[in-house]
Amino acid sequence: MSLTADQIRQVAHLARLELKPEMTDAYARQLSNIMAMVGQLSNADTANVSPMAHPLDMHQRLRLDAVTAPNLREAFQAIAPATENGLYLVPKVIE
Amino acid sequence: MHKLSIKQLSEGLRAKQFSSRELTQFYLERISRYEPSLNSLITTTAERALAQADAADAAIAAGNAGPLTGVPLIQKDIFCTRGVRTSCASKMLDRFISPYDATIVEKLDAAGMPMLGKANMDEFAMGSSNETSWYGAVKNPWDLERVPGGSSGGSVAAVAAGLAPVATATDTGGSIRQPAALTNLTGIKPTYGRVSRYGMIAFASSLDQAGVVARSAEDAAVVLQAMSGFDPRDSTSVDRPVDDYVAALDRPIKGLRIGLPKEYFADGLAPSSRQRIEQAIEVFKTLGATFTEVSLPNSPLSVPTYYVVAPAEASSNLSRFDGVRYGHRSESARTLEEIYKRSRGEGFGAEVQRRIMIGTYVLSHGYYDAYYLQAQKVRRLIFDDFKRAFESCDLLLGPTATDVAFKLGTNVDDPVAMYLNDIYTIAANLAGIPAMSLSCGFVDGLPVGMQLMGNFFDEARMLNAAHQYQQATDFHRQLPKGFE
Numbered sequence: 001m002s003l004t005a006d007q008i009r010q011v012a013h014l015a016r017l018e019l020k021p022e023m024t025d026a027y028a029r030q031l032s033n034i035m036a037m038v039g040q041l042s043n044a045d046t047a048n049v050s051p052m053a054h055p056l057d058m059h060q061r062l063r064l065d066a067v068t069a070p071n072l073r074e075a076f077q078a079i080a081p082a083t084e085n086g087l088y089l090v091p092k093v094i095e
Numbered sequence: 096m097h098k099l100s101i102k103q104l105s106e107g108l109r110a111k112q113f114s115s116r117e118l119t120q121f122y123l124e125r126i127s128r129y130e131p132s133l134n135s136l137i138t139t140t141a142e143r144a145l146a147q148a149d150a151a152d153a154a155i156a157a158g159n160a161g162p163l164t165g166v167p168l169i170q171k172d173i174f175c176t177r178g179v180r181t182s183c184a185s186k187m188l189d190r191f192i193s194p195y196d197a198t199i200v201e202k203l204d205a206a207g208m209p210m211l212g213k214a215n216m217d218e219f220a221m222g223s224s225n226e227t228s229w230y231g232a233v234k235n236p237w238d239l240e241r242v243p244g245g246s247s248g249g250s251v252a253a254v255a256a257g258l259a260p261v262a263t264a265t266d267t268g269g270s271i272r273q274p275a276a277l278t279n280l281t282g283i284k285p286t287y288g289r290v291s292r293y294g295m296i297a298f299a300s301s302l303d304q305a306g307v308v309a310r311s312a313e314d315a316a317v318v319l320q321a322m323s324g325f326d327p328r329d330s331t332s333v334d335r336p337v338d339d340y341v342a343a344l345d346r347p348i349k350g351l352r353i354g355l356p357k358e359y360f361a362d363g364l365a366p367s368s369r370q371r372i373e374q375a376i377e378v379f380k381t382l383g384a385t386f387t388e389v390s391l392p393n394s395p396l397s398v399p400t401y402y403v404v405a406p407a408e409a410s411s412n413l414s415r416f417d418g419v420r421y422g423h424r425s426e427s428a429r430t431l432e433e434i435y436k437r438s439r440g441e442g443f444g445a446e447v448q449r450r451i452m453i454g455t456y457v458l459s460h461g462y463y464d465a466y467y468l469q470a471q472k473v474r475r476l477i478f479d480d481f482k483r484a485f486e487s488c489d490l491l492l493g494p495t496a497t498d499v500a501f502k503l504g505t506n507v508d509d510p511v512a513m514y515l516n517d518i519y520t521i522a523a524n525l526a527g528i529p530a531m532s533l534s535c536g537f538v539d540g541l542p543v544g545m546q547l548m549g550n551f552f553d554e555a556r557m558l559n560a561a562h563q564y565q566q567a568t569d570f571h572r573q574l575p576k577g578f579e
Contacts, residue, residue, distance in 0.1 A: 015455040
């Protein structure tokens with residue numbers, strides 16, 4: 001499995017990462033090596049094996065529908081890059 | 096004072112041989128003296144520690160002291176601490192002051208342990224050498240030119256150098272055990288779900304588990320006891336009583352059945368490390384343990400499985416860092432998309448970017464079945480291997496790492512070589528079982544670790560076996576030269 005620089009740019013776009021242009025080739029080489037290592041998985045016989053997403057066989061717990069968490073909006077927004085009147089600010093999206 | 100066990104420190108505090116303030120100051124002084132050569136801490140919290148020490152002294156005077164009251168610790172910088180920078184060793188969170196406490200921070204604060212500081216680590220816990228930290232590499236106190244292991248490299252370097260009696264750590268693929276092995280410490284990763292993950296910055300949620308690094312199994316047991324237990328704020332926390340780890344330590348281990356996975360002793364393990372582990376097996380035999388060979392046939396697939404599952408989960412978890420609500424925001428961004436892309440491009444280091452991209456790739460359309468689904472199926476095979484092995488034995492024993500600590504810079508440009516460091520530790524995370532590392536000797540002055548793995552929720556039996564071994568040996572009492 002070999003990844004090209006173009007594929008790296010596409011994956012980076014999907015992950016919303018702006019890569020330094022000089023890193024693209026190194027990433028392509030390193031990710032190709034990693035995917036080659038990962039490729040060993042295709043040799044495993046997994047017919048009739050059910051996928052395992054999680055080590056514990058547990059169900060999502062339910063709780064009473066009661067207010068338990070206090071409103072901490074001010075504390076949470078105090079660490080935001082930009083806020084105004086309780087809202088998070090970002091550049092204009094809709095013209 | 097830094098050579099005393101937690102039990103001895105606790106007895107000294109109660110007998111008024113020293114106060115918690117004096118003890119805390121003693122460690123803060125060691126931190127200012129030795130930290131420049133180690134880089135094991137990202138933040139030192141002297142004021143907070145001394146205030147907690149005074150409260151501990153008041154509790155001791157009032158007769159309200161528990162076994163940990165007044166004994167200082169270091170928290171890995173992956174645990175949110177209210178009012179204190181919680182960086183996860185990333186530029187992304189360099190200015191993040193957490194608005195809340197992780198559950199284990201709450202618990203260990205309530206146990207009366209003054210927090211000396213926040214330990215350095217690999218960025219977002221992604222690494223096996225502590226070289227991916229935005230705050231620079233951590234040095235191994237046993238040889239300052241070598242790595243302390245990772246990702247909990249700061250936690251182990253600080254405890255090994257006697258800058259704190261104990262530290263918290265986390266383990267997603269070996270991040271407690273491998274660094275403990277490389278620094279002569281005892282490190283335990285409990286069963287998945289045993290310790291709350293609330294407030295622990297997520298890397299791979301089905302694998303992440305918090306634990307402890309200490310200088311002995313006895314010290315680890317008493318701190319793990321205080322950290323463990325059900326937490327309704329963590330949806331994967333297990334609602335089940337916690338065993339009495341401390342009470343179990345002194346049981347004789349005669350008749351303990353220990354399995355030796357043959358795949359863990361194949362080529363790839365340094366002969367000198369193998370020899371130290373074989374000597375440890377002889378010690379266990381004199382204590383009455385019996386040994387049988389077992390097979391974990393799918394263990395060679397654990398590293399490839401992990402490097403699909405962990406990056407997949409990481410790419411999802413780290414999508415929360417968007418430059419909008421908290422964390423780094425690029426100053427040059429002019430559109431919303433630029434805020435996302437540039438903040439993440441500038442805020443994440445190379446290893447984190449690599450893992451986000453692998454995760455995005457294996458989850459993308461057309462590759463999901465071949466990689467992610469296949470990895471989840473192989474994960475089941477690895478899990479079944481352990482289930483079968485524990486039918487005929489109580490614990491498994493093998494190496495923690497392939498060799499002693501390597502030199503700084505050895506694997507930084509070769510991610511696959513770096514990943515293979517965790518070949519013996521990853522399977523326990525994939526299966527969810529508890530595992531620990533403890534020292535079994537030295538090669539050319541560098542520590543060698545051995546790993547014990549247990550069945551689900553069998554922490555007490557593992558700690559018991561480790562403690563009995565440490566009663567018969569004194570490797571774990573050795574301190575690195577220059578830090579005595």
